[in-house]
Amino acid sequence: MIPPVASSTLPSHSAFDHQPRTRLVFGVNSVERISELARDLSAQRVLVVTDPGIVTAGHAHRVEHLLQAAGLGVVVFEEVIENPTTRCVENCLRVARSAGIDTIIGLGGGSSMDTAKGCNFLLTNGGRMQDYWGSGKAKRAMLPMIAIPTTAGTGSECQSFALIADEHTHQKMACGDPKAAARIAILDPALTVSQPPRVTACTGIDAISHAVESAVTRKRNPLSLMYSHEAFKLCVKSFPRVLSHPNDLESRGRMLLGAAFAGMAIENSLLGAAHAAANPLTAHYGIVHGDAVGMMLPVVVRFNGRDPQARRAYAELASAPEIAGVTDGLDIALDALIARLESLSNLGGIPRSLAACGVERSKIKMLAEEAARQWTAAFNPRSVTVEDFVHLYEAAFIPRGDGDAK
Ligand SMILES: [Zn+2]
Numbered sequence: 104m105i106p107p108v109a110s111s112t113l114p115s116h117s118a119f120d121h122q123p124r125t126r127l128v129f130g131v132n133s134v135e136r137i138s139e140l141a142r143d144l145s146a147q148r149v150l151v152v153t154d155p156g157i158v159t160a161g162h163a164h165r166v167e168h169l170l171q172a173a174g175l176g177v178v179v180f181e182e183v184i185e186n187p188t189t190r191c192v193e194n195c196l197r198v199a200r201s202a203g204i205d206t207i208i209g210l211g212g213g214s215s216m217d218t219a220k221g222c223n224f225l226l227t228n229g230g231r232m233q234d235y236w237g238s239g240k241a242k243r244a245m246l247p248m249i250a251i252p253t254t255a256g257t258g259s260e261c262q263s264f265a266l267i268a269d270e271h272t273h274q275k276m277a278c279g280d281p282k283a284a285a286r287i288a289i290l291d292p293a294l295t296v297s298q299p300p301r302v303t304a305c306t307g308i309d310a311i312s313h314a315v316e317s318a319v320t321r322k323r324n325p326l327s328l329m330y331s332h333e334a335f336k337l338c339v340k341s342f343p344r345v346l347s348h349p350n351d352l353e354s355r356g357r358m359l360l361g362a363a364f365a366g367m368a369i370e371n372s373l374l375g376a377a378h379a380a381a382n383p384l385t386a387h388y389g390i391v392h393g394d395a396v397g398m399m400l401p402v403v404v405r406f407n408g409r410d411p412q413a414r415r416a417y418a419e420l421a422s423a424p425e426i427a428g429v430t431d432g433l434d435i436a437l438d439a440l441i442a443r444l445e446s447l448s449n450l451g452g453i454p455r456s457l458a459a460c461g462v463e464r465s466k467i468k469m470l471a472e473e474a475a476r477q478w479t480a481a482f483n484p485r486s487v488t489v490e491d492f493v494h495l496y497e498a499a500f501i502p503r504g505d506g507d508a509k
Contacts, residue, residue, distance in 0.1 A: 119324040121371055124284040125250075125261055129360065131352055134251060134291040137166055137208075138173030144247040144286055146206035148176035150199050152219035153210040154183040157253055160297040166210055166251070178202040180222075183215045186385060186392070188270040189232045192221035199226050207248045209285070212306065213257025213266070216250050220265035220283045223248060232267050235278035250285035253294045255338075255345075255358035256306025256393070258313055258366015260288035273386040277478055284370075290363055292356035296349060303345055304451035305393025307358060311338045311447060312396040313365035315440075316375040319407060319416040320482040327372035330364045332423040337361030339424040342447055376487045377403040379477035380495055383470045390460050397453035398460075401444050402498040406485065408437040413484040439507065446506030455502040467496045 128136065141149060149170055153163045158181050170177045180198045184191050199207070199222050209219030224235045227245045234240060250260035259265075264279035298306070317323065318331035338361035344354040380403065381395035407413040411433075418429045418436035427439035454460050462470075471492035474480060480487050487495075 117324055119326050119371055121326050122281065124263065124281060124286070126287045127290060127363065128287060129290040129356070131293050131356070132291060133289050134166065134294060135169065137169050137249070137251075137289065138175060140249060140287050140289065141170060141175060141206060142173065144206055144249070146175055146247070148202065148204045149178070149206045149208055150202060150204040150222075151177060151179045151208045151210055152183060152195055152222065153179065153181050153215050154212075155181055157181075157211045157215065160253070162253060162294055162297070163210060166208065178204060183211060183218045185214050186268055186275075187214050187218045187221065188268045190270045192218055192225065192232055192267055195219075195222040196225045205246060207246050208251060209248060209259075210251045210253065212252065212254040212302075213259040216252065216257070216259040216285070217265040217267060219248060219250075221267045221278065223283060224265070224278060224280070232276065232278060233269065235280065236276040238264075238279040239281070241280040241282050245280075245282040248285045250288045251294065252288070252290065252359065252362070254298055254302060254306040255295055255355070255362040256309045258310065258362050258364075258369060260285055260290070261363050261366035262370045268386070275382050275386070288363065290359050292352050292359050295355045295359055296352070300346065300349065301452070303349065304453070305391050305397075306362070307338065307342045307345065307393075308397040308448060308451050308453055309393040310358065310362035310365050311335065311342065311444070312377055312400045313369055313374065314338060314361070315400060315404065315420065315444070316377055317365065317368035317372045318420045319413050319484045320372045320375050321484060322372040322482055323416065324372060327368045330368035330371070332420060334361045334365035334368060335420055336423040337364065339426070339443065339447065343450055346450060373482040374479040375403065375483035376407070376474075376480055376492075376495065379480035379483070379487070380474045380492060382477050383473040384457070384460075384462065386473070387466070387470065388460060388462055393451075394453050394460070397448040397451065398457060398499050398503070399495065401441050401448070401503060402495050404437070404441050404444065405498070406491070406495060407483065410485045416484070442504070442507035444506070445503050446508045448503060449506055449508065457496065457499045464500065467493055470496055
């Protein structure tokens, strides 16, 4: 009998267990295939979960009409809010229950897709959202879901997690289960053109931060790195273009793919300290998620870069879009990466410091204590204590540099 290989001979981050769950359908106007794809899932009565902005943009009615024209029953819940709460999910659940649906569509940004997933948990497995905080807690099968992102940001379309905030504590709960992942994601770049410029900027910076954080976590592995690096390359090259030329469908398509691939990376390697530090800023000051991660990411990369393995991982990431190569030296590559992240945040109009957003220095300790309790903090390549988070927040009070902008 061959003895098992001692696990210490394998890099701790090389193991993974990946089951592709989501069929990806990519292309301009691919949303036109919605009824055919819904029928593939044996849909007869569909709930479309979306927000008022998507209704105004006309996307919700378009999807509704396409489904109705194919003889499917459609109910629309259009009251999704940004950073959806347990109450938002319960409102959606009431509509789903009374409509007797067999399929759910999440149409919009991460908030719509997460609300759709949250509703799916409660509709099929009962209980409260809090019961599913963590992973793998759904015992019964869930309804098939189709995700249709209209922003290039969260990558929720490729994840089995729903981020839902507790209505009372504002604690963001990551509720995940393989059964909650969308069966199909329709990636139609034409749907992302309707985003207001500010949404393009914030969601784009979020997607970039997902690529960067997932590339260095303790759980990174060959499969997640493939997605992180490709996502970073796609987003870094396309982000300036979608800001300057919002109707450029080719760049919109690259951003949408980059965001989806970053979502795949998160599904396999999770996130790090920039997201842990960002969540309390959103909870206490209402700072938009993309702004919060955009402000925290450069200081977190600087902090993590003191770890030799993380520094190498950043250098490899920076070489994907040719910001710098590993052969330039790890320190030079790290500096170049941070400078590019600063430039991209500046380009996106992300506030330059926490002070600019009204954050009070007197609250740093409280914010740091909450950040250290965030689930993503555990996967950061360096362990991050409350003291470390205090230093990270203090560093984010110093206005961000000009980056590598010419
Ligand atoms: Zn994020």
